[in-house]
Amino acid sequence: MGDLTGRVALVTGAARGIGAATAKALADAGAKVVISDVADGSETAAAIGGAYVKHDVVSEADWANAVAFAKRTFGGLDILVNNAGVFWLKPIAATSLEDFRRMQQINVEGVFLGLKHAIPAIAECASQWDGGGAIINLSSVAGLVGSPMTLAYSASKGAVRLMTKCAAMECAQAGMKVRVNSVHPGIIDTPMMAEAAEVMAGASGANDMRQRFAERHPMGRLGRDLDIANAIKFLASDAAAFMTGSEVVVDGGMTAM
Numbered sequence: 001m002g003d004l005t006g007r008v009a010l011v012t013g014a015a016r017g018i019g020a021a022t023a024k025a026l027a028d029a030g031a032k033v034v035i036s037d038v039a040d041g042s043e044t045a046a047a048i049g050g051a052y053v054k055h056d057v058v059s060e061a062d063w064a065n066a067v068a069f070a071k072r073t074f075g076g077l078d079i080l081v082n083n084a085g086v087f088w089l090k091p092i093a094a095t096s097l098e099d100f101r102r103m104q105q106i107n108v109e110g111v112f113l114g115l116k117h118a119i120p121a122i123a124e125c126a127s128q129w130d131g132g133g134a135i136i137n138l139s140s141v142a143g144l145v146g147s148p149m150t151l152a153y154s155a156s157k158g159a160v161r162l163m164t165k166c167a168a169m170e171c172a173q174a175g176m177k178v179r180v181n182s183v184h185p186g187i188i189d190t191p192m193m194a195e196a197a198e199v200m201a202g203a204s205g206a207n208d209m210r211q212r213f214a215e216r217h218p219m220g221r222l223g224r225d226l227d228i229a230n231a232i233k234f235l236a237s238d239a240a241a242f243m244t245g246s247e248v249v250v251d252g253g254m255t256a257m
């Protein structure tokens with residue numbers, strides 16, 4: 001189950017964190033992986049036998065280039081993981097309009113452009129696989145439930161959740177074999193989480209903050225990047241052939257309460 005031999009995947013924001021773990025999991029399953037990021041991902045790519053392309057997800061020209069790079073380098077495109085994203089915690093009153101717009105630009109417009117540019121490329125290759133091609137969008141538990149200080153982030157991740165379902169319906173109705181699903185992580189131990197812990201920690205220290213983040217999950221621990229990468233690998237594979245428009249929650253039980 002989960003074999004991806006012969007498939008080509010593009011993972012955005014894959015220089016570190018969940019994206020890097022996902023790129024490795026897809027490569028371990030046999031896929032050829034393009035790592036894209038605004039930051040340098042060449043070492044991450046070299047470690048898994050993949051290829052790196054510089055890519056800012058807010059730029060339409062960069063999207064066209066990244067998809068063309070995947071086709072040119074590995075011969076097509078079968079899987080897109082819309083992973084690149086940003087996060088910060090701010091009370092509503094302290095959030096500037098510019099802050100709010102920047103969050104939507106990266107987390108929402110980035111995913112929109114990814115869907116727009118990758119769906120036609122994936123559809124071209126999809127008929128050779130039982131489960132067709134696959135797009136996995138990174139939403140969050142913050143796209144399912146509200147919490148203090150995450151208004152801009154939750155707005156963006158709620159949008160990703162429904163954009164996923166719209167794209168899934170459009171592909172299915174058009175008879176394209178492209179499945180589109182979202183993944184909703186809890187709090188995952190990545191550089192993004194560590195940066196948030198630093199900001200929130202204040203006098204109590206970042207380790208105390210990590211512990212408090214961990215305790216928000218009924219399972220009593222932070223998520224690991226591999227917990228999310230494994231769910232993405234499953235959705236990318238033929239094992240998920242009848243799944244589209246679904247939301248896969250990987251949160252140690254957080255939103256089950």
Ligand SMILES: NC(=O)c1ccc[n+]([C@@H]2O[C@H](COP(=O)([O-])OP(=O)(O)OC[C@H]3O[C@@H](n4cnc5c(N)ncnc54)[C@H](O)[C@@H]3O)[C@@H](O)[C@H]2O)c1
Nearest residue numbers: 013017018038056057083084085140185187188190191192
């Ligand atoms: N870590 C968590 O607790 C958590 C929880 C729920 C959802 N998520 C989501 O998972 C995804 C990955 O999160 P992570 O924790 O690995 O984050 P991270 O900050 O550790 O890594 C994100 C990567 O995205 C890249 N990036 C940022 N802006 C970009 C842009 N404009 N274009 C291209 N690349 C860009 C960064 O350079 C970085 O390499 C994000 O969409 C995030 O919102 C994370």
